Amino acid sequence: MFYRYEIKRQNNKDVLFLYLSMSEEEAVDFGSKNKVTIEEKVKNFIKQNNIKYDSGPIYLVMNGIIVKSMELKDNHVNIEIIDEEGFYRNDRFMVKVKNDTETTSMLLRDYLMGVLLTNVSYDYNIELLKAVAVLYRTYAYKQMGKIGYIKADDPLAPYKTISYYKLLWFHEFDLISKNIVNAIDATDSMFMTYNNLFIKPYIHNANNGSTDTLEHVDYLVKVPSLWDLTSNMYLNVNKYTIEKVAEMLDVNKKYIDNLRISELTEGGCIKKIEVGNRIFSGDEFREKLHLPSKDMTILIDDKYVTIVTRGWGHHLGLSLSGAHELTKIGCNYLQVLNYYFPTCKIKKYR
Numbered sequence: 001m002f003y004r005y006e007i008k009r010q011n012n013k014d015v016l017f018l019y020l021s022m023s024e025e026e027a028v029d030f031g032s033k034n035k036v037t038i039e040e041k042v043k044n045f046i047k048q049n050n051i052k053y054d055s056g057p058i059y060l061v062m063n064g065i066i067v068k069s070m071e072l073k074d075n076h077v078n079i080e081i082i083d084e085e086g087f088y089r090n091d092r093f094m095v096k097v098k099n100d101t102e103t104t105s106m107l108l109r110d111y112l113m114g115v116l117l118t119n120v121s122y123d124y125n126i127e128l129l130k131a132v133a134v135l136y137r138t139y140a141y142k143q144m145g146k147i148g149y150i151k152a153d154d155p156l157a158p159y160k161t162i163s164y165y166k167l168l169w170f171h172e173f174d175l176i177s178k179n180i181v182n183a184i185d186a187t188d189s190m191f192m193t194y195n196n197l198f199i200k201p202y203i204h205n206a207n208n209g210s211t212d213t214l215e216h217v218d219y220l221v222k223v224p225s226l227w228d229l230t231s232n233m234y235l236n237v238n239k240y241t242i243e244k245v246a247e248m249l250d251v252n253k254k255y256i257d258n259l260r261i262s263e264l265t266e267g268g269c270i271k272k273i274e275v276g277n278r279i280f281s282g283d284e285f286r287e288k289l290h291l292p293s294k295d296m297t298i299l300i301d302d303k304y305v306t307i308v309t310r311g312w313g314h315h316l317g318l319s320l321s322g323a324h325e326l327t328k329i330g331c332n333y334l335q336v337l338n339y340y341f342p343t344c345k346i347k348k349y350r
Contacts, residue, residue, distance in 0.1 A: 002045045007053060016051070016058045018042065039070065040330065077334035079190070080347045088141065088349040090188050095140050096149040097159055103149060110162055111150070112136055112184045113177065118160045119203065120320065122176050128323050129183035130333035134346070135201035135318065138191040142198035156201055187333070189349040192341060194219035199344055202317025206233040208295045211340065212267030212315035219343050220316050222266055227325035233312035234321075236292050245305045248288050251275050257300060267315050269294035283314075317341065 002018045060068040090109035115136045143150045152159045166173045206228040214220045246253035255276030263272040270282035282294040293311040318340040
């Protein structure tokens with residue numbers, strides 16, 4: 001596709017010119033404006049020819065005419081190395097998991113296996129599994145240092161044992177868990193911080209096109225995640241009788257007609273909702289009605305309350321649907337984490 005290149009100085013900065021001749025198949029790709037395909041071919045050409053050009057404008061030239069311009073961005077994500085002995089490794093760091101009847105000690109690797117199998121699909125791209133492994137490892141470091149254990153029913157990291165999944169999948173367990181094992185090992189000793197403090201693993205299935213913010217958690221910033229709009233978890237409809245909604249909210253049914261959303265979050269989710277003389281938080285309203293999301297449209301007629309929700313989960317931090325799409329177009333786990341937690345640092349114990 002590209003037969004030569006040159007770097008010219010224009011307006012006090014370097015510009016890469018790529019000269020191309022296209023086959024019919026390549027012309028179809030180019031004409032379709034498939035940005036991913038064109039950018040990947042540009043990056044591959046730069047790499048294969050050892051061109052020292054990390055970022056900046058690129059002009060594609062055909063028959064002496066500039067037919068396309070693009071910007072090459074440096075997507076490298078730095079990892080800060082912390083000098084510590086191997087205490088924090090997967091096969092040395094001990095985690096205690098506490099349920100209603102007992103507290104069990106285990107290696108960090110075994111904890112991460114259980115928590116990943118519980119919370120993410122094993123057939124996700126391995127780069128996504130790596131990103132999630134880093135977040136849950138961070139939480140293990142955080143909770144063990146803070147309180148000395150992790151609750152099995154922790155809402156941020158629900159956990160079931162490896163033995164549960166071995167019984168569930170039996171002969172297929174090793175095959176099913178292979179990518180998760182690889183993701184845990186590939187990210188050994190890696191974690192994330194904000195202001196030198198371990199962050200929490202805010203992870204959700206899908207949002208309404210952007211992540212949300214949370215009071216007093218400064219590292220949760222709003223970032224676009226338009227890929228979520230194509231997720232099969234994006235749109236859901238729940239329909240209840242007025243009597244059922246009154247029962248679930250523990251209010252008189254006469255107040256349902258006057259239900260009013262009084263405050264939204266920055267990401268467009270319900271923050272406060274008024275039902276009669278009672279005020280519910282968005283989280284409380286969602287939990288009581290067993291809804292998948294706090295972003296909702298509420299329709300009320302004589303008999304029914306119909307609630308249309310957008311997204312699945314709390315909309316905070318990493319979106320599994322968005323991250324999955326990012327990995328499909330070539331982003332690695334470091335870029336995924338950096339995208340959804342742009343103010344945080346990725347670190348690794350040596």
